Amino acid sequence: MPLPLACTVPRAAINLDAxxxxxxxxxxxxxxxxxxxxxxxxxxxxxxxxxxxxAVHTRASVPAIESYxxxxxxxxxxxxxxxxxxxxxxxxxxxxxxxxxxxxxxxTLASFICSAVKRIPQIAQINRALRAEFGPEVSPGLHAxxxxxxxxxxxxxxLRRCGLGFRARNLHVTACQIAAGEVVLAALHxxxxxxxxxxxxxxxxxxxxxxxxxxxxxxxxxDAFPIDVWVERVxxxxxxxxxxxxxxxxxxxxxxxxGPHPGYAQQYLFHWVRTARPPAAMEKRAPAxxxxxxxx
DNA sequence: ACCCAGGACTGAT
DNA sequence: ATCAGTCATGGG
Numbered sequence: 283m284p285l286p287l288a289c290t291v292p293r294a295a296i297n298l299d300a301x302x303x304x305x306x307x308x309x310x311x312x313x314x315x316x317x318x319x320x321x322x323x324x325x326x327x328x329x330x331x332x333x334x335x336x337a338v339h340t341r342a343s344v345p346a347i348e349s350y351x352x353x354x355x356x357x358x359x360x361x362x363x364x365x366x367x368x369x370x371x372x373x374x375x376x377x378x379x380x381x382x383x384x385x386x387x388x389x390t391l392a393s394f395i396c397s398a399v400k401r402i403p404q405i406a407q408i409n410r411a412l413r414a415e416f417g418p419e420v421s422p423g424l425h426a427x428x429x430x431x432x433x434x435x436x437x438x439x440x441l442r443r444c445g446l447g448f449r450a451r452n453l454h455v456t457a458c459q460i461a462a463g464e465v466v467l468a469a470l471h472x473x474x475x476x477x478x479x480x481x482x483x484x485x486x487x488x489x490x491x492x493x494x495x496x497x498x499x500x501x502x503x504x505d506a507f508p509i510d511v512w513v514e515r516v517x518x519x520x521x522x523x524x525x526x527x528x529x530x531x532x533x534x535x536x537x538x539x540x541g542p543h544p545g546y547a548q549q550y551l552f553h554w555v556r557t558a559r560p561p562a563a564m565e566k567r568a569p570a571x572x573x574x575x576x577x578x
Numbered sequence: 579a580c581c582c583a584g585g586a587c588t589g590a591t
Numbered sequence: 592a593t594c595a596g597t598c599a600t601g602g603g
Contacts, residue, residue, distance in 0.1 A: 305584055398585040404601060405584085447599030452586080489586045510584035530592085552584075 285328055285339035288347055292335045295353055297379030304553040305402050306383050306499045308393050308409040309427070322350045323386050324426040352381040352502075360504070363541040369520045370540075370547060373554035382549055383499060387467040388460065389427040390500035391482070394492045395453050396446060404445070411444035433457035452487025459485055475503045494545075504543040507536045513548060516555045 302310045302318060310320030318329040325342035338347055348354060357379075364370050396408045409427075416432050417425030433441065434457040442450040459465055465485055470478040475497060482493040490509075497506035509517070509532065518527055521535065540547040 394584080397583095399583050399598090400585095400600080401583050401602080407601090442599085445600060447601090448597085449585095449599080451598090487586065491585060495584075508584070512584065528593085556584090 285326060286341065288338050288340050288342065289344050290332070290335045290337050291347075291351070291353070293331075294379070296336070296351055296381050297377055298329060298331075298336055298351075300377035300380040300553060301351070301383065303557070304377070304380060304549060305556070306549070307385060307390075308397075308402070308406040309389070309413075311406070321426070322346060323389075324420060326421060326424045349384050352384050355381070355502075357381060360543040360546050363543055364547055365539060365541060369516075370551065373547075373550040373558075376554045376558050377550065380550060380553060382502070382504070382546060384502050385500045386427075387470070387496065387500040388430060391456070391460075391467070391485070391488070391492075391496050392427070392430075392433070392453060394495045394499075395456060395485075395487045396449050397492070397495075398449055398452075398487065400449075408445055412441075415440070415444055430457045430460035434461045449487065455486035456488065470501060475505050478503070479506070498545040498548075504545040505537075507540070507544045507548050509533075509536070510552075512555055513552055516551050 298318065299312075302312070302320070307320070310318050312318050316331055318327075320327055320329075322340055322342040323346065325340050325346075327338065327340035327342065327347075330337045330339070340347065342350070361374055364374065392412075393405065393409055396412075397405045400408070412433075413425040413427055416428035416436055418428070420426045428436075433453060436454075438450050438454040441454055444450075446453060460467065465481050470481055473481065478501065479490075479493045479497060482488050482496055483490070488496075492508075494506040494508035497503040498508060514532070517532060517536070518524060521539070522532075527535075536544055536548070
């Protein structure tokens, strides 16, 4: 069943490549022709780049499409609220039109539990394995993301076979917690960010960083600021002159310095340091001398 | 073989 | 509160 053309998004509205390559979502892949294949919730989606713009083929509704790609948000305004510093300006100029997506909470939560100490292509690989193994087949060969109940039922051992490693236990326990109603993801929309963050961190395998990713990428909380190894490095080297900074102070800095949309600034910085040719100031510090493992 | 990856948890100071 | 050790797996 071919996917119907739902709408055409003007190219000026979004930089689709940067958006889908910036590590927010792990359910999209680009074929050799440049066409994107992925999901908007449980609806398969294909996006072709045409002369008119991005042709979005899917059964999802147009409002759902616009919501998913974050189009209603006034990106130009947010960029204007960024502090005027040369690095953030370079990061923003590097990927004009990069947007934050607004994804489904459970899929986002589960995907980021799988993200711990993994590279982005491997997270996407785990995502595909979970879908193929446990997800409902919504059209021939296409599996939506499996529900919490399904992953809870599957068991830790079965999850481990999807290449999850030690994350299998975390994902399984969290799936059980969600299935049991211990944390209600739909209820987090009504909570202030700090409280929603606390709720997410009650889940196994969810600490500050993953909680912030879920808040930013699935709940539209632009006050969430995920600090991973890359962002921590860029903050320390650009804003703290490469000095070692206590985590609490770093947290206080990002909450005050970047203005009303710190999460957006974070996403531009993250994509920039990972994709652009890093300036000399961004080179990795010499690794601290690691003690030898015990010789056999 | 060695190293690292969009971290979190645990048990020690 | 901070801090090393540990947790599996895949790819360079």
